[in-house]
Amino acid sequence: MRQHSAQLAEVLTGSFEREVVANIFNGSDRVLEGVRFESWQLxxxxxxPVSSxxxxxxIHSSVDGSSLVPVGADGVLSPFRARVEPVMTIRAGAFEEAVSLGTFRVSSVPSASDTVASVGGRDxxxxxxxxxxxxxxxxDIYRWGFRFPEQSKAGVSAYSEIxxxxxxxxxxxxxxxLVPSVKVWEAKQGGRLDAVLELGKILGGSAVVNSRGAWVVIPDEVGEPVATLRLGSQGTVTEVGSEIxxxxxxxxxxxxxxxxxxKPLYAVARVESGPLSVFGPYGVHTRYYESDLVRTQAQxxxxxxSVLAESIGSQQYDVQVQCHVNPLVEVGDVVALEGWKRPLVGRxxxxxxxxxPLMSVTMRVARRLT
Incomplete structure (x- = not known):
């Protein structure tokens, strides 16, 4: 979740006003603060691989007649140097709190223009x-390539390698x-990002950069909800792929x-109780698995x-929801949905x-099989 106070979480359960402005960075320097940010979408x-x-x-009003329109690599908004941080401010009565939506790399400037007026006989x-x-x-990691294939050390920590x-x-x-064997990361377009994403899988999830600019691994399994979304009178819910x-x-x-x-190693995992038991009416459904990352019997x-648990949990379906804006949640969060005909919890x-004033989300909900 994005950083916030406990009071803000409470305010978001009622009515509130919101405003979005932007901060602009060149490197670590904040060169513009709180500028108008319109027609935005995230x-x-x-x-x-690049999650967002x-x-x-x-929109910037000039007090000295200077222009913000970038020219090539020149200008604080040039995509050759700029980062943008959209910030949403929530207001309710005397309460006010700003929430950073994250910092992003400016990739392009599709259009730019100046408004010119005649002042003292000059434009x-x-x-x-x-x-x-x-x-x-x-x-940033996708763009940063390896100059030649790089090799990890056997037994290095996955997080330290990230x-x-x-x-x-x-x-x-x-x-x-621990990464149990030597890995060679390929020198190819996007190879460094591919390596990080593979390390996320080794850790049992999906590697992603969060709103604080840090790498995190979103686990595959759905845990306890960290926030509740409000459906409201204008909200909609569409359950997709509910077939079994x-x-x-x-x-x-x-x-x-x-x-x-x-030397060969073998291992077997089975479900031996419940509706998916190998001894029950479902019968036996076998999957074969191999990996060059496994080098010991314990591994x-x-x-x-792990593969068996993933298989049992693979019966998931997506729920598309349009609901009240909640700027605190981001991809990977587990949330509960309030106001639907039955309780829903999903990632x-x-x-x-x-x-x-509405946001659209897709929740991945697990179907219980055991």
Whole structure:
């Protein structure tokens, strides 16, 4: 979740006003603060390598006749140097609190223009409008390529490898693990980001940059909700893919691996109770699994149990929701939905924010099979 006070969480359960402005950074320097930010939109998707993109127009009134329209690499809003931080301020009565929606890399300036007026017989710029498109900070790692294939060290921590590869802050959200064998990260377009995303999978989830500019790993399993979304009278809920498909529901996993000397390793995990028991009417549905990251029997046992748990939890479906704006939630958060015909708890896979008082989200909800 985005940083906030307990009082703000309470305010968001009622009526409130909101306003969005932008701060502009060049490197670590904040060169513009609290400028008007109009026609903005921010779309996030946990399934994309670069999880978020957006757009918006910076509107700036000039007091000295200077223009904000960038020219090539020149200008504080040039995509060659600019970062944008949209900030939403929530007001309710005497209460007021600002929430940073994150800092993003400006990727392009689709259009820009100045408003000119005659002052003292000469034309001067009185205002500038600059349209921006921007991406979340995974884009920095996508752009930063390896000069040659890089090799990790066997037994290095997955989180420490993410820190090494990105040079960015990391917030540990799941237990750390050791990378059990030497990994070679390819020198290719987007190879560094691919490496970080693979390390996220090794950690049991999806690696993403959060609103504080830190790498986190969103776990695959749905935990306890951290926020509640309000449906309201104008809200809508569409349940997508509610059909039941057993093709991907395995109740037995057989793993075949090799240790460091090439000796075969085997491991089996099975469901032995409940409706998915291998002894029950569902029967036996076997999946075979192998990985070059497994080098010991203990790792093999953990791997097949993890794959089995993933299979049982694979019966998930998406719920598309339009609800009241809540600027605190971001992709990866587990939320509850209030005001629907039955309780819903799911992980946010997609979040779309804009000028609208409503937001659109996609919740991935697990179907209970055991």
């Amino acid at each position: 779309d996030s998707d946990l399934g994309r 993109d957006g757009s918006g127009a910076v 001067v710029v009185v205002a500038s409008r600059v349209d921006l498109r921007f991406d979340s900070l995974e884009a 820190r090494r590869l990105t040079g960015m802050p990391v917030e540990q959200t799941v237990p750390d693990v 498909d057993t093709d991907t529901v395995y109740n037995e996993v057989v793993g075949t691996f090799e240790d460091a000397s090439g 093999a046992d953990v791997a097949v149990r 946010l896979r997609k979040v779309s924010l804009s000028n609208s």
